[in-house]
Amino acid sequence: MLCADKIEARSVEEMYINIDPIQAGGRLTPEAQKAVIAYSDGYSVCDNCMKPFRLDYIKKPPLADFHEDCAKWLNMGAVRVVPGARRGFQAVANTLVDKGDPVILTALSHYTEFVSVEQSGGVPFEIPKDDNNHITGENAAQKIDEVIKEQKKTPSLLYLDHADYQFGNIHDVEGIVKAAHSYDIPVLLNGAYTVGVMPVDGKKLGVDFIVGSGHKSMAAPAPSGIVASTDEYAGRVFRTTQAKGDVTGRTFGIKEVEMMGCTLMGVTMAGLVASFPSVKKRVENWDTEVSHSRMVADALCSIDGTECLSDMPREHTLTRVNTVGSFDKVAQTHKKRGYFFSGELKKKGVCGVIAGSTRVWKYNTFGLSERQINYLCDTFREIAENNGLTVNR
Numbered sequence: 180m181l182c183a184d185k186i187e188a189r190s191v192e193e194m195y196i197n198i199d200p201i202q203a204g205g206r207l208t209p210e211a212q213k214a215v216i217a218y219s220d221g222y223s224v225c226d227n228c229m230k231p232f233r234l235d236y237i238k239k240p241p242l243a244d245f246h247e248d249c250a251k252w253l254n255m256g257a258v259r260v261v262p263g264a265r266r267g268f269q270a271v272a273n274t275l276v277d278k279g280d281p282v283i284l285t286a287l288s289h290y291t292e293f294v295s296v297e298q299s300g301g302v303p304f305e306i307p308k309d310d311n312n313h314i315t316g317e318n319a320a321q322k323i324d325e326v327i328k329e330q331k332k333t334p335s336l337l338y339l340d341h342a343d344y345q346f347g348n349i350h351d352v353e354g355i356v357k358a359a360h361s362y363d364i365p366v367l368l369n370g371a372y373t374v375g376v377m378p379v380d381g382k383k384l385g386v387d388f389i390v391g392s393g394h395k396s397m398a399a400p401a402p403s404g405i406v407a408s409t410d411e412y413a414g415r416v417f418r419t420t421q422a423k424g425d426v427t428g429r430t431f432g433i434k435e436v437e438m439m440g441c442t443l444m445g446v447t448m449a450g451l452v453a454s455f456p457s458v459k460k461r462v463e464n465w466d467t468e469v470s471h472s473r474m475v476a477d478a479l480c481s482i483d484g485t486e487c488l489s490d491m492p493r494e495h496t497l498t499r500v501n502t503v504g505s506f507d508k509v510a511q512t513h514k515k516r517g518y519f520f521s522g523e524l525k526k527k528g529v530c531g532v533i534a535g536s537t538r539v540w541k542y543n544t545f546g547l548s549e550r551q552i553n554y555l556c557d558t559f560r561e562i563a564e565n566n567g568l569t570v571n572r
């Protein structure tokens with residue numbers, strides 16, 4: 180079936196159990212699917228935009244309410260929507276980081292954080308991870324101390340990934356915030372893998388900013404996301420434009436500089452808002468998601484030669500495994516080489532594992548039903564046994 184010439188209808192989510200690490204939390208809810216069809220046209224959410232003409236004031240559809248509810252939900256002062264978590268990093272970095280400023284990231288930071296530092300002219304420094312692939316308060320304090328001594332300047336911002344994209348480990352946010360704040364460094368919590376899938380309380384964590392990804396973890400279309408600020412920083416990061424035309428004398432009211440006025444004016448906004456009630460509900464089921472993740476990690480680890488590289492027991496649904504001693508051994512002599520694994524998974528209705536990879540790979544079990552989880556566990560074990568590997572049942 181074709182949508183248009185050469186554009187096939189996508190049916191991945193209908194046809195498969197999709198364990199793609201970046202896609203699990205961004206699957207749309209049925210409500211969002213309806214909203215995106217209704218709001219598919221360009222500037223569709225602008226039908227009822229009235230004075231003072233800004234996205235977060237629109238009452239119909241209820242965008243103003245969304246902004247307020249989302250801030251409350253994250254226990255932060257104010258929220259704005261952005262086209263992706265990366266644009267949230269960009270807004271904060273452009274506001275707080277001056278050319279030549281040191282900025283603290285971590286050994287597990289996402290590339291988009293680095294790029295946002297680069298755009299602002301800042302100089303990145305990484306907190307190293309410890310032997311357990313964790314970022315600790317102690318290592319944060321030590322790195323900050325080192326950077327201040329060497330750069331003779333206090334870093335203007337610290338980025339911390341709540342759950343990192345490499346291991347899906349949950350890091351000691353409170354400990355790291357304590358270290359950063361003792362040097363008066365504001366902390367941006369990167370919740371790309373947490374906001375929308377598990378409970379996040381900004382005040383409790385003590386962070387200054389929270390960035391979330393709509394298409395990664397809030398069941399929204401791409402590109403979408405949120406940036407939340409405490410009241411203390413909201414006036415700076417959400418400052419309004421002072422620009423004035425020299426010929427016309429025009430000024431531009433309350434448009435915000437970092438938001439370029441307005442951000443998500445159509446389908447992305449509609450999808451994000453439509454999914455929000457179920458997103459708020461689903462984070463309360465995080466314990467179930469974690470127990471599902473543990474079932475799958477245990478099943479994989481029951482295959483001889485398989486090692487889980489993420490924290491065990493799992494505390495998140497994103498997991499990195501090393502199957503060099505199991506599926507990769509099979510690949511050495513298999514006529515399809517490494518493609519046997521993703522191929523057999525696909526035949527059994529599982530997709531999302533990178534084709535050809537049998538060494539170190541990631542998967543995400545978020546959103547699967549108990550039945551799908553059991554099927555997934557059985558499928559991994561079956562493929563192992565069918566290829567001569569030992570499974571310790």
Ligand SMILES: *Cc1c(COP(=O)(O)O)cnc(C)c1O
Binds near residue numbers: 201264266394
């Ligand atoms: C996916 C991801 C991002 C980028 O998110 P976008 O919403 O696509 O900009 C940033 N950080 C981490 C840790 C991620 O996993």
